[in-house]
Amino acid sequence: xxxSSRATPATEARDPRDELPEHLGALRAxxxxxxxxxxxxxxxxxxTIVKAWSNIEKFERGTNxxxxxxxxxxxxxxxxxxxxxxxxxxxxxxxxxxxxxxPAHDGRLAMNDFVQAFDQLSPExxxxxxxxxxxxxxxxxxxxxxxxxxxxxxxxxxxARARLAEMLGLEEGEDILAGADRNSLAVMGKSGxxxx
Amino acid sequence: MYSDMPDEKSKASIREQINENLKRVYxxxxxxEVPDRFKDxxxxxxxxEGGK
Numbered sequence: 397x398x399x400s401s402r403a404t405p406a407t408e409a410r411d412p413r414d415e416l417p418e419h420l421g422a423l424r425a426x427x428x429x430x431x432x433x434x435x436x437x438x439x440x441x442x443x444t445i446v447k448a449w450s451n452i453e454k455f456e457r458g459t460n461x462x463x464x465x466x467x468x469x470x471x472x473x474x475x476x477x478x479x480x481x482x483x484x485x486x487x488x489x490x491x492x493x494x495x496x497x498x499p500a501h502d503g504r505l506a507m508n509d510f511v512q513a514f515d516q517l518s519p520e521x522x523x524x525x526x527x528x529x530x531x532x533x534x535x536x537x538x539x540x541x542x543x544x545x546x547x548x549x550x551x552x553x554x555x556a557r558a559r560l561a562e563m564l565g566l567e568e569g570e571d572i573l574a575g576a577d578r579n580s581l582a583v584m585g586k587s588g589x590x591x592x
Numbered sequence: 593m594y595s596d597m598p599d600e601k602s603k604a605s606i607r608e609q610i611n612e613n614l615k616r617v618y619x620x621x622x623x624x625e626v627p628d629r630f631k632d633x634x635x636x637x638x639x640x641e642g643g644k
Contacts (some may be wrong), residue, residue: 404600420626421622442630445634510619514617525610529610529611530611530615530617592598
């Protein structure tokens with residue numbers, strides 16, 4: 397244990413391994429977004445922790461530790477998936493989308509419908525949306541984590557959003573925000589039955 | 593103001609709605625309690641390191 401009377405700045409002196417507990421919640425949330433299954437997510441976080449711990453010397457001090465951990469997590473996820481080879485290769489979620497039935501909502505988008513549609517996306521689409529849409533990473537950071545070009549992140553995110561919008565019956569070109577109550581997450585559907 | 597580009601505007605609206613929902617799903621996951629097994633695992637790793 398370090399004593400409290402240290403002259404060096406805490407951020408420089410601190411062992412990044414001691415910071416791991418601060419990232420567990422985010423790692424788990426990211427793992428859940430990829431696996432959509434809490435047991436699988438926990439296993440993935442466990443593997444990530446062990447890998448991070450034993451490879452900590454590869455972490456560049458002063459860079460974003462969370463991004464580094466997320467990179468390990470997603471690489472582990474995809475390499476496990478390749479090993480299993482159980483799933484049909486479907487990076488764009490085309491197969492999944494054809495099996496999906498649009499929610500029969502009456503102009504209001506319920507959280508459940510959103511979650512169900514999100515579940516139908518491919519992991520690659522869930523990943524990009526979680527990184528740039530939910531957890532606040534920049535396109536550049538996401539590109540670094542995903543090991544692809546920034547342009548790829550952008551186009552993948554756009555395709556993922558378009559697929560979600562399609563599944564949810566939110567079609568571009570209509571003003572879905574008109575009259576929507578943002579607090580209740582109400583979104584007007586394409587049928588536009590505002591006063592139903 | 594924006595009426596000359598309605599497509600861009602509604603595209604941005606959909607994007608905003610989707611982002612809001614994404615954040616909510618992520619926040620919900622963040623709020624779940626972190627299982628003890630991870631803290632235990634870190635403690636074990638740390639103990640192993642010290643025992644070398």
